[in-house]
Amino acid sequence: MRALAVLAITMGAARAEVPDLPLPASPSFAETVPLTSYRFATGPFANGVFPAEVAEGALTRRVWQIAAPGATALQVMAPLRDALLADGWTMTFECRTRACGGFDFRFEIDVIPAPEMFVDLADFRYLAAQKGNERIALLASPSGDLAYVQAAYLDPDGTVEAVTKSASNPPPAPRLSATSDVTRTLTETGHAVLDDLDFPTGSTQLPGTDYASLATLAAFLRDNATATIALVGHTDAEGTAESNMAISRRRADAAKALLTGTHGIAPGRIETHGVGFFAPIARNDTPEGRTANRRVEVVLTSTE
Structure with a gap:
């Protein structure tokens, strides 16, 4: 099976890479916002509370759909997490499915709407990481023969142009x-x-x-x-x-x-x-x- 090309989020000179995987993938969403705020989960949803920190800066969001028949969310997320650790990132929060808070957690975090991104409520993984002032959040979930990976990267000192290649909140389909x-x-x-x-x-x-x-x-x-x-x-x-x-x-x-x-x-x-x-x-x-x-x-x- 052909190798997956390196998935990268780039903000100026700052770069967070998601590594090669032995799986074919295709991008389904790409967006850059010059200045905005973004919530990064810091704990599981529990007792009606969603612990999160809000950061401001240049934001890049990406989604990839990966051909991964039978893969679990952990099998998709693990090499991405390892690559971030190797690049000097510090994990600030990680969770899976019910331990995240299940349904409530999924609807508190930012998720690109279907069909670009899909979250199986029975199998998803979330992680947030930080390196200096830079922050990144990854979300991974499988569905049938596909796995979905969403990444959000925020750099308080970054500069980008406003670009959306697939609407994050698309109008109703004709x-x-x-x-x-x-x-x-x-x-x-x-x-x-x-x-x-x-x-x-x-x-x-x-x-x-x-x-x-x-x-x-x-x-x-x-x-x-x-x-x-x-x-x-x-x-x-x-x-x-x-x-x-x-x-x-x-x-x-x-x-x-x-x-x-x-x-x-x-x-x-x-x-x-x-x-x-x-x-x-x-x-x-x-x-x-x-x-x-x-x-x-x-x-x-x-x-x-």
């Missing part, structure tokens, strides 16, 4: 009607909601096999033989986080089954992911909002 132009929407925005895939609360099954959005998407994939996509399932906020994560993944799997079975698209061109109720596009306290949130989105992952 919704597709049965007659919409999926090809145009994917080309222009890179993602869209497959609006005619309707799931009742708690359901992972599509009641039919004939959906205009999937037929148009299949035509797009046949016309663009090198294109690959990810189907991302979503739920409303009814039920537990754990059950909704599983339901959302199965909803994406249901859409993939129709694309591969009914429309003959090669399974290897389609990834599936589930993010539960963590990326709503509407309020969950109204019937209309919950209906809108029960959806499958398509994300264009590659055209080459």
Whole structure:
């Protein structure tokens, strides 16, 4: 398996590197902010309290998605931690999953929204480190055949230009009607909601096999033989986080089954992911909002 290129965060002359790993990876998010504040966790979430320190300076945030079938969060994080220690960084806080504070901790820390970053509430690792005035926070979590690594680096003395290569808080994905132009929407925005895939609360099954959005998407994939996509399932906020994560993944799997079975698209061109109720596009306290949130989105992952 080809080696992973060095993952680096650079602020002027300051540099924090994440080492080579025997895994292929691809960047999914990059952002630099000239001057901002950022919270670094200093302890686990407990008794309603999130211990953190706030630092100010030039901030760089990055996310990588790593092909790592079967990897655990520790297997991804350990070499990154070792590299920081070797480079003179001091660990200020480390934790894993429940010891971090589980659900509450994950929603207190900064996390780039899906599909760029994904956090499995049953397996994630967080660490914060400091070298001089520089600070860095890493978050690692696996999902299926992928592992996700998020890094935030802050330098009080650094200077950067404001750049965002993938929106950290993206607008709601354009919704597709049965007659919409999926090809145009994917080309222009890179993602869209497959609006005619309707799931009742708690359901992972599509009641039919004939959906205009999937037929148009299949035509797009046949016309663009090198294109690959990810189907991302979503739920409303009814039920537990754990059950909704599983339901959302199965909803994406249901859409993939129709694309591969009914429309003959090669399974290897389609990834599936589930993010539960963590990326709503509407309020969950109204019937209309919950209906809108029960959806499958398509994300264009590659055209080459």
